[in-house]
Amino acid sequence: MSSAPPKGWARWLYSGALYTLSPLIWRRVWREQVPTHPRLERLGHVPESNDPTLWLHAASVGEVIAARPLIEALRRRYPAHQLVVTTMTATGAERVEALFKGEVTHHFVPLDFPGAARRFVHTLAPELAIFFETELWPNLLEACHRRGVPVAVVNGRLSARAMRGYRRLGALMANALAKVDWLAAKSSEDAERFRELGMPGERLDVVGSLKFDIDADDRMSGESEHLRASFGPRPVWTAASTHPGEDEQVLMAHRRVRERYPDALLILVPRHPQRFDDVAELCRERGETLARRSRSEPVQDKTTVYLGDTMGELMRLYGTTDVAFVGGSLVPVGGHNLLEPAILGVPVLSGPELANFSDVAEVLRSADALVDVADAEALGEAVSALLAAPDERRRRGEAAKAAVMAQRGALARTLAGLAKLLPGDAETPLPDGVNH
Structure with a gap:
């Protein structure tokens, strides 16, 4: 028994x-x-x-x-x-x-x-x-x-x-x-x-999802505008919350973007602060001209990558950009917060690895507000296409913000x-x- x-x-x-x-x-x-x-x-x-x-x-x-x-x-x-x-x-x-x-x-x-x-x-x-x-x-x-x-x-x-x-x-x-x-x-x-x-x-x-109750911080908008003005009249795109194996793909995509837009600036924001120095070295190895935010280095005409190596400033940096790629999605991590650029009305790009944000991704896709990319080549093509089409950028950005607001x-x-x-x-x- x-x-x-x-x-x-x-x-x-x-x-x-x-x-x-x-x-x-x-x-x-x-x-x-x-x-x-x-x-x-x-x-x-x-x-x-x-x-x-x-x-x-x-x-x-x-x-x-x-x-x-x-x-x-x-x-x-x-x-x-x-x-x-x-x-x-x-x-x-x-x-x-x-x-x-x-x-x-x-x-x-x-x-x-x-x-x-x-x-x-x-x-x-x-x-x-x-x-x-x-x-x-x-x-x-x-x-x-x-x-x-x-x-x-x-x-x-x-x-x-x-x-x-x-x-x-x-x-x-x-x-x-x-x-x-x-x-x-x-x-x-x-x-x-x-x-x-x-x-x-x-x-x-x-x-x-509580994530949809995110608010844009009005206090940061003026700071973002000031920072963007310091970049000069050039195309700007952001790759945020990136991981090992993904930074390399982002830099490959940026090289492709610069073939079409030689003055394009990439704002690169690694996910973890312990990787800031390694990513800075990677950028130099890939021939990029780097400015680091943590050192208050100015973005000059020759600067190709602005490294967002500070904490707590991601929304401020998103506020300066024309297009945003959210990392953790070209490597098997599960993605990161797609809503942060969306609430600012910035067009959102992501790779296929979105297990942690599948619900958010589906909401944005349903509103035709998310651009899915499979790899570095597709990312470069998608960024270039959006930089070439200001009306499409505006439409996608407005659709992203409206989709977030509707889910609150x-x-x-x-x-x-x-x-x-x-x-x-x-x-x-x-x-x-x-x-x-």
Whole structure:
């Protein structure tokens, strides 16, 4: 006669595996540090606070940017609460600081060891825990559950590729999702995948993607105009959030563009700051005349590549450009945020690797606002064609912005759902069009 496995066995096995791999895990996160944060945060050691606290976890830079509208809305709606934002990566920490200038508290999320998770949740004592997208850490969820902290997963997404991996951890994921009080999926496809993993349907809603609630920063528009004027009357295109193996393709495309437009300027923005120097050297090896933004080097007539090697300025750089290619899409990364150039009315180009942004890509394609390119040659041809057709550039840019605006509303629906999990009423009204 067989007996059922003990309750929580999958999480116990998972925790055992984490302890076994802890030397490798610790070595990996050792590099992900900023001087203002002690490494003991990784073990759940954070300062206590006397203020009521809301906690939002976003993995890295892309998630922090996507969560920005929600973070700003939570600050306005719950001004008496301390808002704590955690990230896994140092670049995510730096982005929190750059965007919010100390107006929210940042900590590194603890490694998902049982003790560290319990210590963090006990010390922080949040009234609500909000996990962004697919940040499902079993021991953190368990710690919240044991302390009675309601848990929400917002902008929930689960790609088909990720689903295949999570399916192998079926018991672990079902156990984790059982601790989630509300999951706000960004699409019906994402909702169905979460349901297949074990998320109870009565605690699952489709609210749309928070990414579409992005706003153009009017304060940056003047700075963008000033920077563009400094480039002189020349064609400008941007390749942003690029990865190894992609920078080379972008530079090949730029060479093709310059065959038709010899004075064309490429603004190249690598995804990760640790690669800035390597990409600068690559540009020189390829015969490009380089100016680096981090060094305040001016763009001169002979400059062919302007390296955006600073943090927090991507939207400012997008505001200077005629055409924008969004990277992570010519290499198997899954793409990056197509909405940032779109909301500025800039024509958007992308490669085929868009697993992480397939929903956004489909919206832009449906509006005839996304140009798909397969490789470096196609990218060069597409950029050249758009530079040659100002009316087509304008049409595609306007279509991209209109498509983004038409999809807005997920933020209001998310705030309404979160309000149901918090004790008492909100301290300020919900946005227009949202009722309790």
